[in-house]
Amino acid sequence: MEILVCVKRVPDTSENEIELNSAGNDIERDDLVYSVNEWDNYAVEEALQIVDKAGGSVTVVTVGDDESEEVLRREMAMGADKGILLSDDAFEGADGRGIATILKAAVDQGSYDLILTGAQADDGAAQVGGMLAAMLDVPYASLVNKIDVNGDKITVGREIEGGNQEMHEIALPCVLSIQTGINEPRYVGIRGIRKVASVEIPTLGAGDLGLDAGAVAAKVKRLDYFLPDMGEGAEMLEGDTDEIIEKLIEMLKAKGGLK
Amino acid sequence: MAQLFAYILHKDGELDDSAMELLAAAKKIDAGANPTAIVAGAPDGLDDVCNKAAAGYSEVWKVASDALAYPDAEITRKILVNILPADGIVLLSHEHFAMDLAPGLSVKLDSAFAADVVDIEGADGDTLKLVRQAYGGAVSAHVDCDASAGAVLTLRPGVFAAEDVSAGGTVVDKSGEAGDTATARKFIEIVEAEAGDVDITKSEVLVSVGRGVEDEDNIEVAFDLAKAMGADVSCSRPIVDAKWMAKARQVGTSGQTVKPKVYLACGISGSFQHMGGIKGNPFIVAINKNAKAPIFQVADVGIVADILEFLPDLTEKIEEA
Numbered sequence: 349m350e351i352l353v354c355v356k357r358v359p360d361t362s363e364n365e366i367e368l369n370s371a372g373n374d375i376e377r378d379d380l381v382y383s384v385n386e387w388d389n390y391a392v393e394e395a396l397q398i399v400d401k402a403g404g405s406v407t408v409v410t411v412g413d414d415e416s417e418e419v420l421r422r423e424m425a426m427g428a429d430k431g432i433l434l435s436d437d438a439f440e441g442a443d444g445r446g447i448a449t450i451l452k453a454a455v456d457q458g459s460y461d462l463i464l465t466g467a468q469a470d471d472g473a474a475q476v477g478g479m480l481a482a483m484l485d486v487p488y489a490s491l492v493n494k495i496d497v498n499g500d501k502i503t504v505g506r507e508i509e510g511g512n513q514e515m516h517e518i519a520l521p522c523v524l525s526i527q528t529g530i531n532e533p534r535y536v537g538i539r540g541i542r543k544v545a546s547v548e549i550p551t552l553g554a555g556d557l558g559l560d561a562g563a564v565a566a567k568v569k570r571l572d573y574f575l576p577d578m579g580e581g582a583e584m585l586e587g588d589t590d591e592i593i594e595k596l597i598e599m600l601k602a603k604g605g606l607k
Numbered sequence: 608m609a610q611l612f613a614y615i616l617h618k619d620g621e622l623d624d625s626a627m628e629l630l631a632a633a634k635k636i637d638a639g640a641n642p643t644a645i646v647a648g649a650p651d652g653l654d655d656v657c658n659k660a661a662a663g664y665s666e667v668w669k670v671a672s673d674a675l676a677y678p679d680a681e682i683t684r685k686i687l688v689n690i691l692p693a694d695g696i697v698l699l700s701h702e703h704f705a706m707d708l709a710p711g712l713s714v715k716l717d718s719a720f721a722a723d724v725v726d727i728e729g730a731d732g733d734t735l736k737l738v739r740q741a742y743g744g745a746v747s748a749h750v751d752c753d754a755s756a757g758a759v760l761t762l763r764p765g766v767f768a769a770e771d772v773s774a775g776g777t778v779v780d781k782s783g784e785a786g787d788t789a790t791a792r793k794f795i796e797i798v799e800a801e802a803g804d805v806d807i808t809k810s811e812v813l814v815s816v817g818r819g820v821e822d823e824d825n826i827e828v829a830f831d832l833a834k835a836m837g838a839d840v841s842c843s844r845p846i847v848d849a850k851w852m853a854k855a856r857q858v859g860t861s862g863q864t865v866k867p868k869v870y871l872a873c874g875i876s877g878s879f880q881h882m883g884g885i886k887g888n889p890f891i892v893a894i895n896k897n898a899k900a901p902i903f904q905v906a907d908v909g910i911v912a913d914i915l916e917f918l919p920d921l922t923e924k925i926e927e928a
């Protein structure tokens with residue numbers, strides 16, 4: 349089974365507080381810590397587990413700048429066999445559709461039975477996997493939290509409301525977007541990263557992929573980041589801990605929160 | 608302005624809450640719009656659903672197909688590609704069905720796609736002026752969407768306020784245009800979630816912990832507090848993903864819907880998927896070490912503190928009292 353996993357380098361929201369810059373039109377990008385999109389680690393782990401059982405290899409791919417190489421290396425340290433960086437000035441400002449177009453061009457250069465993406469990334473759009481499947485004209489399932497491989501078919505579970513699972517049988521090849529919780533992604537230590545530090549990662553640009561700027565022209569453009577006026581918000585309890593606790597206990601009593 | 612469409616979710620003969628929210632959203636694109644509702648499903652009982660949709664929409668397209676005995680997104684996408692005009696603007700509710708259906712639909716229709724839209728500021732010619740969020744709701748963004756060749760938009764549930772309407776619309780049967788419904792993905796069954804040792808949907812008071820608890824060993828601080836308060840413990844999704852608590856304790860759109868009187872959110876950032884599982888307007892107390900956490904926008908009372916210190920202190924004071 350040849351598996352391609354699409355990953356993205358994103359600001360790590362557990363390491364940074366995402367804030368607006370002083371101009372109020374973008375997030376503050378100084379000192380941001382980046383990491384692999386949370387969902388993608390689950391996708392890579394799942395690919396590795398499938399290959400452990402069914403044989404084959406795992407390739408990780410990302411669209412990004414030079415710095416995105418580090419997330420490919422991290423996923424290779426997890427066990428992915430190969431990384432591919434898709435990078436070109438022409439890709440800057442691409443929307444979800446553009447990213448899917450670039451990935452499609454890379455998929456066309458390989459021969460993959462299964463393509464995985466994270467269910468969503470930092471912009472919460474959950475769009476690239478479904479677009480890629482439609483461009484490739486293969487089946488798609490989103491929010492996958494279970495995969496069983498049986499020959500050239502797989503059985504997948506999709507997470508729906510209330511923790512229920514929607515089960516499907518899908519003929520390969522297909523694209524799946526992976527939901528968190530499907531597995532427990534393995535830990536990557538410094539030694540693992542060192543091992544893959546000097547592995548060659550091919551970089552493909554627009555020309556290599558047979559794409560021109562028009563192919564990735566964005567129809568959807570983000571103009572800024574801003575903080576909306578959310579009205580009053582919470583009443584903040586201030587003072588020393590004892591005062592806060594005293595006020596809180598009174599409120600909880602009044603609202604029926606203490607028995 | 609291009610024709611507007613609203614894809615209507617329904618279950619057991621009832622419209623989803625989002626059905627009329629999409630109508631409200633369409634009016635924000637164009638106040639004079641008369642969007643068309645699309646109601647697809649198995650033939651049995653579908654007329655009744657169409658009539659309910661026609662209460663709000665002046666036109667309802669009915670698509671009856673035996674293939675939709677279960678609302679499968681892959682099949683629905685094929686049908687929509689057959690019946691929709693290429694330059695239409697299609698609105699769907701941003702939840703698991705649309706996440707399955709909509710991105711691919713936009714590709715097949717060759718139209719623009721914007722997901723999880725939280726506000727619409729209107730249209731400037733063919734450009735839709737949208738608002739989205741990023742980074743788990745920490746910031747918002749204005750987004751321009753070029754709808755000149757059509758657009759597919761998914762809208763966050765619960766943010767577009769449905770209005771009382773009486774359109775007395777007409778139902779148009781489009782079933783004959785549905786076309787081939789064969790897909791390489793076959794629905795098998797729904798596997799129901801396992802019940803847990805507690806039923807948090809019945810709890811009046813919940814102490815809910817999120818990723819801020821940092822480590823499995825720290826979960827104890829929530830259970831200790833809950834015991835002192837006479838509350839139950841629930842959690843956000845990352846706690847279940849990490850296998851620190853059972854799925855049955857997860858609050859949110861992919862977990863349980865709870866209706867407590869009091870909800871203590873401890874180390875939870877306040878994502879819409881989490882908050883979407885909290886109904887009945889409880890008294891929400893948020894405890895978070897980040898003063899800018901989005902949860903403080905939706906909570907009634909906020910405390911900026913480290914839960915690993917604050918919760919044990921609170922427990923102690925309650926036990927003393």
Ligand SMILES: Cc1cc2nc3c(=O)[nH]c(=O)nc-3n(C[C@H](O)[C@H](O)[C@H](O)COP(=O)(O)OP(=O)(O)OC[C@H]3O[C@@H](n4cnc5c(N)ncnc54)[C@H](O)[C@@H]3O)c2cc1C
Nearest residue numbers: 817818819843844859860861862874875876881896913914
């Ligand atoms: C399709 C889909 C369905 C989903 N369904 C659900 C769902 O049902 N339920 C759900 O919860 N999520 C769901 N999610 C995930 C959701 O998007 C968020 O990722 C999740 O809710 C975040 O959980 P959290 O708030 O615990 O973690 P984070 O967003 O990481 O927030 C942790 C918070 O803890 C604070 N913190 C850290 N340390 C401390 C400390 N020591 N003391 C105090 N505060 C601290 C931080 O400031 C931060 O605000 C879903 C996502 C998708 C894509």
